[in-house]
Amino acid sequence: MNEFIEISPYEIDDNVFKCIGKDWMLITAGDENNFNTMTASWGGLGVLWRKNVSFSFVRKHRHTYGFVENSGTFTLSFFDEEYRDALNICGTKSGRDCDKVKESGLTPEFIDGTPTFKEARLVLVCKKLYIHDIDPNNFIDMNVNELYPAKDYHRMYIGEILKVLKK
Numbered sequence: 767m768n769e770f771i772e773i774s775p776y777e778i779d780d781n782v783f784k785c786i787g788k789d790w791m792l793i794t795a796g797d798e799n800n801f802n803t804m805t806a807s808w809g810g811l812g813v814l815w816r817k818n819v820s821f822s823f824v825r826k827h828r829h830t831y832g833f834v835e836n837s838g839t840f841t842l843s844f845f846d847e848e849y850r851d852a853l854n855i856c857g858t859k860s861g862r863d864c865d866k867v868k869e870s871g872l873t874p875e876f877i878d879g880t881p882t883f884k885e886a887r888l889v890l891v892c893k894k895l896y897i898h899d900i901d902p903n904n905f906i907d908m909n910v911n912e913l914y915p916a917k918d919y920h921r922m923y924i925g926e927i928l929k930v931l932k933k
Contacts, residue, residue, distance in 0.1 A: 770889065770931035775811075775818040778930060780888065782811050785844050790853050793822055794881045795833040795840035801874070801881040803867065804830040805857030808920075809842070811890075811927075818927040820892050823900075823920040829861045834923060839893050841877065843886035852885070877929065887933045892925025 785791065786809050794803040810821040820842055824831045834840050845853060852870035859866045867874060873884040882889045900919040905911050 769884070769933055771933075773930050773932050775890075775927050775930050778811075778888070778932075780844070785888075786810065789844065789847070790857070792843040792845075792853065792856055792883065792886075793824065793830060793834065793840060794843060794883075795830065795837040796881055797837070797879055798876050798881070800833075802830045802833045802861040803843075803856050803881070803883075804828055805853045814924065815895070817895070819895065820890055820923075820925045820927055822892075822923045822925065824923065825918050825920050827918055831921070834894075837880075837894075839878075839880040839891060839928070840923070840925060841880055841882040842890040842892065843882045844888040845883075845885060846887055849885055877931065882931075889929075889931040890927050891929040891931070892923075893928050894923055895926050896924040898922045898924075 787807055790805050790807045792803045793806050794801060796802055806822065808823045812819060824834055852872050855866055855870040859869065874881055875884045877891050880891055899921050902911050902919060
């Protein structure tokens, strides 16, 4: 991790909407012996409960779900465009069926035991604070429900941002 420097969350100069919604990110959890990652384009960053936090969303059928559930921490990793193919692999293949980290060509690294990747340009190490299952009964705009044709609603994880590492 010597290529990274630790910065304050207030020093993140990226456009969060572009980073998450257009560039995508990897949500990664587990430990040095066993971990999984998945590509995500839904989420957010903000302030809640006097803490700098992330909002991450994982569907229960995703292999990464069990890793996030069973880990106290997880990372959100952001990459330059040259890694788009790797992010596509991590978003379309399941760690149940293949070694998608190997197939993606990414290099695992660990920050205080939490997995991320050497190729990332920005990494947020997050500690789980809260979980919440999306409940369709709470949709005010029912058009949102159209995004769930299989009724496979996400679980939201609110994570306290413990560290921000930037290249």
